[in-house]
Amino acid sequence: MDEIDRRILELLTQNARRPLSEIAEQVGLSAAPVKRRIERLEATGVIEGYTAVVNHARAGSTLVAFTEVRIPGTEDIEDLWKDLRTMPEVLQMFTIAGDPDALLRLRVDSVQHLQQVVNRIRKTGRIVGTKTLIVLNEWNR
Incomplete structure (x- = not known):
């Protein structure tokens, strides 16, 4: 896991529904490599799931x-x-x-x-x- 992965995790933690294009822009990559990184983080169990924040x-x-x-x-x-x-x-x-x-x-x-x-x-x-x-x-x- 590198600094880009950590930044992706931070962005997803703030808003798990954030569009890939926005994450890509924030980390300086295109959407395809960001998608692959997220899939890898999911496959390795770093990302265990997504949840709704309820008021x-x-x-x-x-x-x-x-x-x-x-x-x-x-x-x-x-x-x-x-x-x-x-x-x-x-x-x-x-x-x-x-x-x-x-x-x-x-x-x-x-x-x-x-x-x-x-x-x-x-x-x-x-x-x-x-x-x-x-x-x-x-x-x-």
Whole structure:
């Protein structure tokens, strides 16, 4: 991967629907080599897919929270993920070193909805403790 590939990735990250001609102009190549580079980045797994950026406030789910999760030493974190991945409110799970064992990123409609989701997480039977933090503002790169 060279500097041109990195610039292509940066441009696609900003707008995955950016026309090839515009990317080509930005990196100083014609559209054909840019297309080949993108196909290679896809084939090698550097680009895993494309996604839409959703305005969740307009879609109705406005509250983001992080829930710290502690599990007993007898539990397998993979089994917990299998339980939690079925919950649409759980966007991501990060296993982390130290205390807590995992961090969940949640998106919900309200504080009441958040309480219901946290209760469902606790009821999996795999949790010994949680701590939830509500996001007040968010910045993205």
